[in-house]
Amino acid sequence: MAEVSGRYLSLEERLRIADLHLGGTGVRAIAALVGRSAATISRELARGGAKTGPQARTKYAPYAAQKQAELRGRRPKGSKFDRPELALVVQKKLCLKWSPEQISDHLAAVFPDRQEMRVSPEAIYQALYEGGRGGLRGDLHQHLRTGRASGVRDGPLRRTRARSRT
Structure with missing residues (x-):
């Protein structure tokens, strides 16, 4: 699957993270190589069940992580x-x-x-x-105490803008 946006990790990025992690590369080094924040990599490895630290060559499943990310991102979400x-x-x-x-x-x-x-x-x-x-x-x-049917605030700034247009 192609990258959804710059905000989310793609499957290709997850596969690269898995390879680097399995090879014993540290979180900060992986982050630099993938071009993402170390916090993003750490969070991704934690979600995928991988352990971080000196002897951290434990399982990270990139395909399962991608599937979970897709499920979490599904819209519309129920109320x-x-x-x-x-x-x-x-x-x-x-x-x-x-x-x-x-x-x-x-x-x-x-x-x-x-x-x-x-x-x-x-x-x-x-x-x-x-x-x-x-x-x-x-x-x-x-x-509601305000009785407004909309979430738009009617504060002094809004009134000032309305007056300046006329």
Whole structure:
């Protein structure tokens, strides 16, 4: 598979990392030869199950690493609010005028051992501003304290720009 972008490692880069690692080359030297950050190489080797250090010629599977990267990068990702239980709790709290920050903290306190019941404030805002497509009812943005239907801020800078155009 060809390189997706300069941001992600390609299969060819992963194969080169595997060869160099198997040959006993250190992380920094691999990074210099591949043209990537040492942190990127270290993270890639750690994800691939390879050990780093003086006697570090353990397994790194470049094909498996590429497959995992492709799976992680798949779009579109499902919404956390596809879970009815989570969506219901968030909707009830929004109707009580709770802020997304309060809801997020509440979920972490009430469901400490259930990762599927955790959601960030940003995810709540995004779901609200997607107008019902984010897994929450489309009218719930009205329950925010601002009542705005969009995430665009109407601060002093924006008003200044609007005045300068006229």
